[in-house]
Amino acid sequence: MKRKAWCGSADHPVSRRGFLGAAAAGTAFAADMTVLDALKQPALAEELKWQQKRVILLWLAGGASQLETWDPKPGVETGGPFRTIQTTVPGLHISELLPQQSERMQQTAVIRSLNTKIADHGGGYRLMETGRLPEPGVAFPHLGAILARELGRIDSHVPDHVSMYTSTEGRRKGTAGFLGARYNPMFLTENMMPENIRRLEAISEADHQDRAALRDFFAERFSRTVDSAAVASHGTAYERVRGLMASDRLFDISEEPQAMRDKYGPTQFGEQCLIARRLVEAGVPFVKVARAWWDSHGQNFETHRELCADLDHCMSALMDDLADRGLLENTLVITLGEFGRTPRINGSLGRDHFARAWSCTLTGCGIKGGAVYGKTDDKGETVVDGEIGAADLFATIFAAVGIDYEKEYMLGSRPIPIADFGATPVEEVLA
């Protein structure tokens, strides 16, 4: 691995350094250097910036009910009190709790046949974030890290994996696992601005820059004497600091016109969706916005009345905004959680964890809008048609944004396909 970092020419320290930067991100993998090299060509990079695929994951933490969202069953004992509404897609009905979405279903594909089997929060989360079952001793990367690696630019000046939480389950941060810390999320905790992205007031802008240049002077003198991808990654990380600091504006929604802020609304989820749009517009390949807490063991219907209103409004504002800016065709918006909820309504008017027959949606990039895939039985208890698992969903997501879902990472001598072995994309929802 260390050998790969060497280009063999000490006569061209600049180009070697560039190569080291690229290699640092690709070490130990069957790195596709051709792509990395291509991204380094300014003209090509500029073009790619506009064609670049991005993904926004709206994470419904705690597990939203498929019956109160994308797969309603009105009139049966498990159906609950809400009615359905006709959408803009002939024959497709969704819950009346999502009226704005019903007017936009021609842009969205619904998958109603997830059977992921694992119905505890931790296990479900790990499965739906990595697309595979955990394995002792292997730290699988989360969806965001894979997409950051596959869709991001090695020398990107913006973050390439941003994760925003709201509460409880949404606090789970996500990890790059064996892909390495380069792809860890920039995680927003209590406030809406990432940590350490702004200069401290005690140092002036000019000194901050000059200090960095002094650092580079020492770093360069040291780095050129050693042959090490790890040392090169140190340089890459510091090279990105100035760019990331400049991206602090992306998180500042006060820069948006009031009319735009009104469209997203004043909720935290709405504001985070607006930040997500600002980020993808600037080229951030993956943003996760978590909305909690859907875990409605009691009072399922009240919970969903409130949370669905927020989801419906914010997701619709996001889709419209992306479409208006010409970004939706290159941005995939996913709604997903760790599982769905039981058709059976319990004694507290709640629905419990349920992973056997539930739903998610895909909108935008690479997706055939209006498609409905899979079918559950009349009561919603089992999948009767088109059953898929987490790995298939991951393959579908990868295929939608143009990533070869059979691509493999090498972990030592072991090949690990980015979508688990046996995964098949759902062609029916792909454009």
Added chain:
Amino acid sequence: MSRTCLWGLLLTLTLLPARSGAAGLPAVESLADQIDQAVHTRLEAAGVQPAGPLDDERFLRRLMLDLAGRVPTLAEREAFLSDESPDKRTAWVEQLVASPDFAMHLRNELDLQLLARLKTDNDWREYLLEATRANRGWDDLFREIMLPERLREGEQGPAAFLRERVRDLDDLTNDTAVLFFGVNIGCAKCHDHPLVSDWEQRHYYGMASFFQRTYRTKTGLLAERFDGRIKFKTVVGDELEASFMFLDGAATYEPPVELSDERRKELDELVRKAQREDDAEPPRPEFSPRAELVRMALAPTGPDYFSRNMVNRTWARLMGQGLVEPLDQMHSENPPSHPELLDALAKDFATSGYDLKRLIHAMVLSETYARDSRITGGAEPPAADLFAVAIPRPLTPRQLSLSLLVATANPETMPGTASGDEWEKKRDELENRANSFATRVEIPGENFQVSVDEALLFSNGDRVAGDYLRDAGDRLVRHLTSLEADDDVAIVATQVVLSRSPAPEEQSRIADYLSARSDRRVEAIQQVVWALMTSPEFRFNH
């Protein structure tokens, strides 16, 4: 055989002086020679000229990071450089492995190896420190960590390794195999290993069998159930019962126990109580699967995975990569880079009573350890597994955190090892102060990358500015401010932070930086110290 008898025996073995097998061992210097000879033989065959030896100042930095877990203080540096005796390196190594810093650093390394970041557990860290201070054998630690309820009854410390994993049998199984035996059999859970014929499903479930009866009591200690066997399905659908089988294929059989249904129910109830109630004493079965694991691992019928793993991990820690790489892939299809050397070191390690200090001592005395990391000329660098050039190693979170504290302190407050007891107290205090920053730093592993989070933290974190770079009496910044000439600031700052004197162009670059900011000298000095401590030269051991 009575239970007391069995446990009495194990206990006696534990209490035997660790070095009982040490008679007739070669001197540590000749072990170092063996290392160099083995490495040299391969270099010769490959026609590779190794890098020259490190100069004194760089050698001291490397040595201190490896033996003391921190950069040298200015006082230590001056003492070492002014020491004119020809064998000063040997003498310093000897002093350092006997120093309190050594015990603390080895404790930190073992903590990182075994618990990583599952938990920061003070009882566990105290337990390890007590062991490294007394230089207890690695086998002793292994026994106690695997059998805390039998050998360290009632103590929370040694129980931590199992306790933090007991909720998940796969974690217990795999982590034990990886961390103590250098073997990753996770792949063999669902099918025989597709690439490595050594590892079959029965090995995985054999290993799991040693832990399957283990449970956690309400008070956070460990115990074992009276029965239970793992059944597993092969890929062709046969259901098999796992045996208590070690990695080398040796298996142990459980003596049959006749229990009435009534007695069995009673025992089950006692187990349930121990899991639920604070003061319930867990029952102790005579047959302990974990004790069988310990017994078989320490008396292997095949490769001595236990010794080889620790030798390999220690080598990787000091030399930048293992003789077997990756560290958890010890199997017949992934031979070591220097097979005879690994055999010899593992044998010496076992014979010495699993003496970690001796192993480390021998490695750092070798020429192989003391090579330069710098590559000169434009030639293709030699393969890393030739150990022709030293491999730069990222500091561990604690090495980095401690080194920052040492390197940004007023050097007058950091006397170093020479001050004896006073230093031991100081070091203890630094150890505690290093805790919280260490949690912000990535643990080095395969394919290590510095994260941009770290670069942002150093660039803009108020902690970094407010603590390490503070203008206060106990900080380096204040000390530098008291120096009048900019050139002196440049020299002292570089010596303290990077443990070397600046090159002329570095010195003038710093002096220029300062003179351009004579209106804000304190800030300028803070910026210089910052630029030095964020250089990769500080971030790595090289």
